[in-house]
Amino acid sequence: MELLKRKILECGKIIDGRILKVDSFLNHQMDVALFNEIGKEFKARFQDVEVSKILTLEASGIGIACITAQYFKVPVLFAKKHESSNMDQETYQSEVYSYTRDKLYKIRVARKFLHPADKILIIDDFLANGKAVAGLIHIVQQAGAQVAGVGIVIEKGFQKGREVVEKKGIRVESLAIIESMSSEGIVFK
């Protein structure tokens, strides 16, 4: 997706040659006009696929998932990372290791929102090691539902996330795939 790649080149910052910071438009400040183009592109890529619900992970996936859901005309469900007294007791859970936070955390979805007949499109902002997406897939599978596909905004193509997901027989569509990055810049695949 050319518009997205241009935005990454213009506004992305590479920290220590290994962290791509896109907080000015993707995961802190959010460029909702760009999100609409992202949503349209996900719909175009998954137009042949039946989707009954979009699943994402709090917090940075939520905005992209909601805007994208307008093109699929389905509800969004987000997996929660943090405890709350309001959360249902009956949940599907998985454990995810976060490299940016250097800790293992539980993700949870209330059981009542996932059913065996559901065709779930998983949407997230980044795919790197695939830990977060694998946790979301694990949750969908516990419900006996089907993963219709995985839609990613930015894939770090030099890490093993895609392999992790494709090994499960699940299709991945990433709108920008980074082949390599360093303090000198970004090369897209």
Added chain:
Amino acid sequence: MELLKRKILECGKIIDGRILKVDSFLNHQMDVALFNEIGKEFKARFQDVEVSKILTLEASGIGIACITAQYFKVPVLFAKKHESSNMDQETYQSEVYSYTRDKLYKIRVARKFLHPADKILIIDDFLANGKAVAGLIHIVQQAGAQVAGVGIVIEKGFQKGREVVEKKGIRVESLAIIESMSSEGIVFK
């Protein structure tokens, strides 16, 4: 907003006579078609107000803020509740007490995204004691920016949140105001 009130009556659950659970359409599963009607209503209520950016709080405000931003044609910024190695060091911070989590937590926004010329519309899912909104206002004020208004989906009218905000000279627009609730049901104002 009649559609929202109907949805609350149909799908909301009252727990222990004091917690209103709206996880089936607002803050876990998200009804994006309803969010669009919410966004239009916020635009109608704040049509006379200049807005340069929408500010919300992760996680449950993000979806509503992003859909609403389409009607204002502005970006969204969300205050973060959780540490991340990717977060800027230069932040505006405030402290918020959460009743549902029974703890005090820091909220943070990178300084580079708030400027003195900004007119900030604060959007959140709930207004109860006003702690979260007061924290967001505190952040906007640290930047020397102006709060254009506060837009709330569900206000607990029997708690003091509105008073807290209005005392600061800031306008609050809530789409559904609950006058009272108990195990017998909900009365809207």
